[in-house]
Amino acid sequence: MTGRLQDRVVIVTGATKGIGRETAKQLAREGAKVACTGRDREGGASVVAEIAAEDGRAIFVPHDVAREADWRNVIVRAETELGGVYGVVNNAGAFLVKPLAETSEAEFQDMFEINVQGAFLGVKLGFEAIARSGAPGAIVNVSSLMGQVGFPGATAYCATKGAVTGLTKTAAIEGAARTPPVRVNSLHPGVIWTPMITGQFGDDQALADAFAADTPLKIIGLPQYMADAILFLLGDESAHVTGIELTVDGGRGAD
Amino acid sequence: MEDAATSPPVGAIVGGDPVLAGAVREALRREGVEVAERLDAAEGLDILVFIAREVAASVSFAATRVEDLSGRLGGELKAAFVALQDGVSAMRAKGAGGAVVFVSPPSADHRAFDALQQGLRLLTKAAALELGPEGIRVNIVLPGAGDTPLGRACAPADVAASVAFAASPRAHFMTGADLVVDGGRLAA
Incomplete structure (x- = not known):
């Protein structure tokens, strides 16, 4: 069976858990060769093992997305071990729920480095890597519903995710003018039940139920749903889609 | 349809010129959808695609006739509304949730008729x-027109692929969303 991303090399940052982990596995099921990156080596080894167990192809590369040297290493390893790069999923992200008045400059800076600088480097170096491959490519930046609307107590997070939205649009226009072209889109998840959420609010079924009740579709968001949306934005089905904000939030943002 | 029942999901396409409707039909069939000839509540329904017609050539506000605005623009919004009501009735008859996909006319220079696109967008969100609580998802595909940053016009197959995605279980958590297919035009 030929997958939607058969034999294409895709870098997925933050692939050791949550949305990134599920995305790496889903892309591999669709035939992609996946460079899984992240800071958690144990999580990286286990996601690669899970992909291999399904006869998929993946490597893990340790990666701090805010560091350009790390990015260069990720791309060299992807190119030498997997082949020319087709796509990048800038998924790695930091989350912080704290009122504006209590958020320190250092906390804001940390959020900015991971959420914005990380995506910026991924697009910039992704463009170069895709150009070396000689074929068109696609980049997906994982922003958030909170990059489109405000959320009290999450100033730093909303500001950085909003920055990703703007970065994406400009990158899409520049990417369209490149030879070969690169499509760049942003995904805006609502509340997705991942370690990012449970780490802030606790892993508690009553809370998951409350989030579901507060969502028009009355279900809790799962990483699998985001993996499906990322696959759509990466693959040929969206060949004419670039610079868009795709909101996948169970209807939360429609209100 | 979302539960991958034994029988294939049933879809209906309302409106649209033969080329676009045909492309959507093909894309849905590739996803394993059985496309009905017409919307029939008795048959039950999983997927409704409503394709709005273009209602005018490029005209200024000053040159737009009120009769055209109420007749054609109003008529198209009403057609969308009626299709939604009929489609939802048919989905409720089957009781398995469902997916509605509106397809807006291309955004171009139809200044007075941009209201149709925005009317459909808000109908989608409302x-x-x-x-949502019934498991019926509603999304809108917004095609672009004319030159695009990607260097080519939007083709029927581009629109159809996005419709098929929005209608499929792969968009299980997507509702109230805009799915723009415009080669980067709106981003610029």
Whole structure:
């Protein structure tokens, strides 16, 4: 069976858990060769093992997305071990729920480095890597519903995710003018039940139920749903889609 | 349809010129959808695609006749509304949730008729909120027109691929969303 991303090399940052982990596995099921990156080596080894167990192809590369040297290493390893790069999923992200008045400059800076600088480097170096491959490519930046609307107590997070939205649009226009072209889109998840959420609010079924009740579709968001949306934005089905904000939030943002 | 039942999901396409409707039909069939000839509540329904017609050539506000605005623009919004009501009735008859996909006319220079596109967008969002608890998802595909940063016009197959995605279980958590297919035009 030929997958939607058969034999294409895709870098997925933050692939050791949550949305990134599920995305790496889903892309591999669709035939992609996946460079899984992240800071958690144990999580990286286990996601690669899970992909291999399904006869998929993946490597893990340790990666701090805010560091350009790390990015260069990720791309060299992807190119030498997997082949020319087709796509990048800038998924790695930091989350912080704290009122504006209590958020320190250092906390804001940390959020900015991971959420914005990380995506910026991924697009910039992704463009170069895709150009070396000689074929068109696609980049997906994982922003958030909170990059489109405000959320009290999450100033730093909303500001950085909003920055990703703007970065994406400009990158899409520049990417369209490149030879070969690169499509760049942003995904805006609502509340997705991942370690990012449970780490802030606790892993508690009553809370998951409350989030579901507060969502028009009355279900809790799962990483699998985001993996499906990322696959759509990466693959040929969206060949004419670039610079868009795709909101996948169970209807939360429609209100 | 979302539960991957034994029988294939049933879809209906309302409106649209033969080329675009045909492309959507093909894309849905590739996803394993059985496309009905017409919307029939008795048959039950999983997927409704409503394709709005283009209602005018490029005209200024000053040159737009009120009769055209109420007749054609109003008529098209009403057609969308009626299709939604009929489609939802048919989905409720089957009781397995469902997916509605509106397809807006291409955004171009139809200044006075941009209201149709925005009317459909808000109909989509309002319907998504109301129907979400029943597991009926409602999304809109917004095609572009004319030159694009990607260097080519939007083709029927581009629109159809996005419709098929929005209608499929792969968009299980997507409702009330805009799915723009315009080669980067709106981003610029």
